[in-house]
Amino acid sequence: MVCFMTPPLEVTDRPFEGDADWQRVRRLLIETRRLVPTGWNWEIRRWHGGRFHTAGGAIPPEWRDRIHLWEDAEGRLVGAAFPEGSGDVHLQLHPDYRALQTSMFAWAEEALAVPDADGASRSLETFVFDYDTPRRRLLQERGWAQQPWGGVTRRLRFGEWRLPAPELDPGYRLRTIRAGDVEDCQRLADLLNAAFNRTFHTAEEYVTFSTLAPSYRADLDLLAIAPDGTFAAFVGVTFDDDNRLGIYEPVCTHPAHRRHGLARSLMFEGLHRLKALGALDAVVDTGDDPAANALYESVGFTETYHGTGWKFTRR
Numbered sequence: 089m090v091c092f093m094t095p096p097l098e099v100t101d102r103p104f105e106g107d108a109d110w111q112r113v114r115r116l117l118i119e120t121r122r123l124v125p126t127g128w129n130w131e132i133r134r135w136h137g138g139r140f141h142t143a144g145g146a147i148p149p150e151w152r153d154r155i156h157l158w159e160d161a162e163g164r165l166v167g168a169a170f171p172e173g174s175g176d177v178h179l180q181l182h183p184d185y186r187a188l189q190t191s192m193f194a195w196a197e198e199a200l201a202v203p204d205a206d207g208a209s210r211s212l213e214t215f216v217f218d219y220d221t222p223r224r225r226l227l228q229e230r231g232w233a234q235q236p237w238g239g240v241t242r243r244l245r246f247g248e249w250r251l252p253a254p255e256l257d258p259g260y261r262l263r264t265i266r267a268g269d270v271e272d273c274q275r276l277a278d279l280l281n282a283a284f285n286r287t288f289h290t291a292e293e294y295v296t297f298s299t300l301a302p303s304y305r306a307d308l309d310l311l312a313i314a315p316d317g318t319f320a321a322f323v324g325v326t327f328d329d330d331n332r333l334g335i336y337e338p339v340c341t342h343p344a345h346r347r348h349g350l351a352r353s354l355m356f357e358g359l360h361r362l363k364a365l366g367a368l369d370a371v372v373d374t375g376d377d378p379a380a381n382a383l384y385e386s387v388g389f390t391e392t393y394h395g396t397g398w399k400f401t402r403r
Contacts, residue, residue: 098160098161099158099159099160099161099166099167099185099188099191100158100159101156101157101158101159101191101195102156102157102159103152103153103155103156103157104151104152104154104155104156104157104168104170105152106147107147109155109157109165110139110147112157112165113135113155113157113165113168113180114132114135114136114302115165116129116165116166116168116180116182117129117130117131117132117135117180118132118328118330118331120180120181120182120183121328121330121331121333122331123182123183124183125217125219125392125393126241126243126371126392126393127217127241127371127373127392127393127395128181128183128217129180129181130178130180131326131328131333131335131371132302132303132326132328132335133303133326133328133335133337134172134337136297136301136302136303136304136326137297137301137337138172139301140293140296140297140300140301140304141293141294141296141297142293142296143290143292143293143295143296144292144296145296145297145300145301151170153199154170154171154199154200155168155169155170156168156169156170156192156195156196156199158185158188158191158192160185166181166182166184166185166188167179167180167181167182167185167188167192168180168181169192169193169195169196171200174202175200175201175202175211175212175213176200176212176213176214177193177196177200177212177213177214178214178215179192179193179214186222189222189223189226190226193214193226193227193230196212196214197212197230197400197402200212201400201402204401208403209401209402209403210401210402211399211400211401211402212399212400213235213397213398213399213400214227214232214397214398214400215239215395215396215397215398216395216396216398217241217393217394217395218393218394218395218396219393220395224398227398227400230400231400231401232398232399232400233398233399233400233401234396234397234398235396235397235398235399236396236397237375237376237396237397238375238376238394238395238396238397239373239374239375239376239394239395239396240373240374240375240376240381240391240392240393240394240395241371241372241373241391241392241393241395242371242372242373242374242381242384242385242389242390242391242392243369243370243371243389243390243392244359244369244370244371244387244388244389244390245368245369246359246362246363246367246368246369246370249388251356251359251360251363252356253356254353254354254356254357254360255353256312256350256353257348257349257350259314259315260312260313260314260315260320260348260350261312261313262310262311262312262313262354262357263311263313264306264307264308264309264310264311265294265298265306265309265311266306267298267299267304267306267309268295268298268299269295270291270295272294273291273292273293273294273295273298274290274291275318275319276289276291276294276311276319276322277289277290277291277293277294278319279319279320279321279322279340279342280322280338280340282342282343283322283340283341283342283343284338284340303326303327303328304326305325305326305327307361308324308325308326308327308358308361308362309322309324309325310322310323310324310325310354310357310358311354312341312345312350312351312353312354314345318342319342320341320342320344320345320348320350321340321341321342321345321350321351321354322338322339322340322354323336323338323339323340323351323354323355323357323358324336324337324338324339325358325361325362327362327365327367329365329366332366332367332368332369333367333368333369333370333371334358334359334362334367334369334370334371335370335371335372336355336358336370336371336372337372337373339351339354339355339372339380339383351383352383352386352387355383355384355387356387358370359387359388370389371389371392372384372389
C-alpha cells in the first residue's frame, strides 16, 4: 500500500476489491451529491452503466488494478479514482478531502496511462470544469496540458415551472422498454448504433442493465415508435431517489426519424414522470455539439458548468 502524499487528515489507499467496494463507491456518489457542485462527482447512472452495460454484469478482475480507493482513519471511503475507457481517469472525491487530488493523480499517472500511437510516450486524459481553479492549477503543476475538447453539464430545476405537455408527431406513439426482453434490447442496441454512428452496442448489455442495475426503472425508459413499428427515438431516465434527482442518459433519434421533435417530446414526458416521483431537479451531460445543446436548452436545461479535457504525457 502506497500513499503518494501525506494529507491533512489520516488517509490510506488500497486497490478496489469487489462488489462491497462497488457499493461503497455508489454510496459515496449519493452522499456527496448535496455537498458538491453539479458534475463534481459522477451521478449513479454513470457508475451503474460502467458495470451493467456488459453482458452478465460481473465485476472484471482487472478492476483491482484500474480502480483505487482512499479511506479515512475510520475506514470511510472518501475518494476513488478509475477510468471510463482507455487512457482516462475520473476522480470521485468527498469535498473535505481535496488535498487527496495530488495522490489520486499520481496513482493514475502510473497505473492508467496508455502507450501513444508512436510508442515513444504514454498519456492520460481527464476532464476538469472551468470553475475548478485548484484542480486546473494542480494539473498544470504536474505537467498536464489543457485540450481543445470540452463538455457541459446542464440542470433543470422543477420549482413552480409548468411543464409543457409532450406531443408526438401523428403516427408516432409512446411506449417503454420491456425490461430484459431480448428483442426490445436488440432493437434498442440497433437504434443507439445508428443514432451515434457506433457498432458496439448489443442486446446483451441492455438485458443486463435492465435486469440488474439498481437504478433501472422500466417506466423511465421512453421510446417513440414509428408508424411501421420501428424504434425511432429513445430517452433513458434515471431517478436518484435519495437526492430526488433525475438523470438523462442517453438521448437519441434514429437518423431516418429526425426533425420530428421526438427526443424533445420524450424528454418532456420524462420530466412529467420525474415530477410525479418527487424530483427536485434533473441533469444532462453533453459535449460541445451545438445541436445537442440547442435541444437541451429548448427543453429547459440551462448550462450549469463548462469544462475541458486535460492531457498528461510521459516520454
